[in-house]
Amino acid sequence: MSREPYFFLSYARRDDPEDAFVSRFYEDLVNELRRLEVDCSGQMSFLDVQRLSLGDDWERRLGREVGRCRALVALCSPAYTHSLYCGKEWAAFRSRVDHYRAQTTIDVPALIPVVWTPPRGAWPEEIARLHYAEPEMGTGYLEHGLMGLLRTDPRAYRRALKVIAERVQHVAELFRLPVVDDLDLATVRSPFPDLSTATSAERSTPHVRLFVAAGVSESLPVGRRRPEYYGRSPLDWAPYHPPAVPTLANRAQRVILDEDCVSSVEVVGRDLGERLDEAMGNNQPSVLLVDAWAACGDPYREALSAYDRQNHPHAGVLVPCDEADDESEAEELWAELHEVFPRNWLRRNDLYDRLFQIRVDRRHFDAQLAVMVTVAQSRLMKKAQPRRLPAGPLAPPMPGLMVPAPLPPADAERHDPPGPAEGSGHDDD
Known part of the structure; x- marks a missing residue:
C-alpha cells in the first residue's frame, strides 16, 4: 500500500x-x-x-x-x-x-x-x-x-x-x-x-536584486545590546519591532511585488561590486538594505566602503531605523556610518535623488523603497543597450512621385531656358 x-x-x-x-x-x-x-x-x-x-x-x-x-x-x-x-x-x-x-x-x-x-x-x-x-x-x-x-x-x-x-x-x-x-x-x-495567461514575452517582469547587510542574534554588532531585532541569519533581520512582517527582506519583496516586479535576496559579501555590475549588465536595479550597526564593522564595512567609492547609479541604499529603538538614536552611530559612505552621504535623503535614504522609519519604508526601485529602474533604462533586430533584406526603393509641369498657354512666346550669366562659371582655381 x-x-x-x-x-x-x-x-x-x-x-x-x-x-x-x-x-x-x-x-x-x-x-x-x-x-x-x-x-x-x-x-x-x-x-x-x-x-x-x-x-x-x-x-x-x-x-x-x-x-x-x-x-x-x-x-x-x-x-x-x-x-x-x-x-x-x-x-x-x-x-x-x-x-x-x-x-x-x-x-x-x-x-x-x-x-x-x-x-x-x-x-x-x-x-x-x-x-x-x-x-x-x-x-x-x-x-x-x-x-x-x-x-x-x-x-x-x-x-x-x-x-x-x-x-x-x-x-x-x-x-x-x-x-x-x-x-x-x-x-x-x-x-x-x-x-x-501570460506569454513568455509578457512575463519579462523587471527583476530587482536585494542585498542585505545585517547582524545576527548569536553575534551582535559591536555596541548593540538589542537581540530582538536579529535572527540566525542576516536575512532574519527585522529592524522594526514588533515587525508587521517577520523580516525586512520579506517586507521589501512584498513592496516590489506590488510594483509589478520580482526580486531575489542575497547577503552582502566581498564580491558586492561584481554582483552589482552583473545586475547592471542584466538591466536589474539593485537595493542595499543596510543595518547601520552592522555596516560599521566586519564583515560588511570593507564591501560597503568599496561600493561608496565606485559608481553604481542603478543601485540604492536604504538604512532603516526604528523610532522605538533608543540605541539607534546615538549620533555616534550615524557619524560612523558617515565614514562608511562619505561620498553618498552628500545626497542623503535628497528629495531629487532618492537612492540614498537613511533613518527610514516603519511608516515610510514601503513608499521610500518603491520610489527607490522606480528611480533605479529609470536610470538603467537610460543606459540600457538597445537590442538590434537581425539583419534582413534591403527594403525596395520608395516609388517616386512625378508631378507633371503645367502646360504653357497656347499663345505664350517660346523662350530659351535661362542659362548662367556670362562670367559666372565656377572657378576651379
Whole structure:
C-alpha cells in the first residue's frame, strides 16, 4: 500500500529563503495533529519536504505527493500567487476536489488556504472565493498573517494553528479524495493570472536584486545590546519591532511585488561590486538594505566602503531605523556610518535623488523603497543597450512621385531656358 500523506504543504520558498518559519509551522502542525490523536505516520519530516525540490525527478515526486495527500495546506502570500509551481500544486489538488464533487455532489474543503503574509491589495479571485479565516483566529491573523504571528504573538499563533489543525483533521478523516498516482505537474496550468495567461514575452517582469547587510542574534554588532531585532541569519533581520512582517527582506519583496516586479535576496559579501555590475549588465536595479550597526564593522564595512567609492547609479541604499529603538538614536552611530559612505552621504535623503535614504522609519519604508526601485529602474533604462533586430533584406526603393509641369498657354512666346550669366562659371582655381 502506497504512503498517503495526511496533508501536503504548498508554499513559496521566496517568502522564507532559509525555511526557518515554514519548518517551524510544519512541525507545529504535525504536533498539533498528533495532540488531536491523528495518525501522522504517512507524513514526511520537513527535511524530506525540502528535498522534494532536489534531484532530477523532483517534478514527478511533487506530483505524486499532491496526487495522494488527503488535504493541501497552502501558505498564501503575494509571492505564492507569483510562483508558477505553487499555482500548479494548487490547480492539481483542486482538480481532485472537483472530481470528487462531480462524483458525489459533495464540496470537500480540503484545499485549505492559510494567510501566510497578507497582500497590500486584494487576493486573486481563486483564493478570495475560498474560506480562509475563522473568527477565533483573530484580527491579527488577517492583518499580519500567520508568519507575522509566529514571530510577534505566540498566543495568537497557537490559536490560529489549532484552527488549521482541526480543519485538516476534519477533511482528512471524513473524506477520501480520488488518488492520482501519475499526476504530471508539467501538464498543469496555474490558476493565477500573472503566470497562467501570460506569454513568455509578457512575463519579462523587471527583476530587482536585494542585498542585505545585517547582524545576527548569536553575534551582535559591536555596541548593540538589542537581540530582538536579529535572527540566525542576516536575512532574519527585522529592524522594526514588533515587525508587521517577520523580516525586512520579506517586507521589501512584498513592496516590489506590488510594483509589478520580482526580486531575489542575497547577503552582502566581498564580491558586492561584481554582483552589482552583473545586475547592471542584466538591466536589474539593485537595493542595499543596510543595518547601520552592522555596516560599521566586519564583515560588511570593507564591501560597503568599496561600493561608496565606485559608481553604481542603478543601485540604492536604504538604512532603516526604528523610532522605538533608543540605541539607534546615538549620533555616534550615524557619524560612523558617515565614514562608511562619505561620498553618498552628500545626497542623503535628497528629495531629487532618492537612492540614498537613511533613518527610514516603519511608516515610510514601503513608499521610500518603491520610489527607490522606480528611480533605479529609470536610470538603467537610460543606459540600457538597445537590442538590434537581425539583419534582413534591403527594403525596395520608395516609388517616386512625378508631378507633371503645367502646360504653357497656347499663345505664350517660346523662350530659351535661362542659362548662367556670362562670367559666372565656377572657378576651379
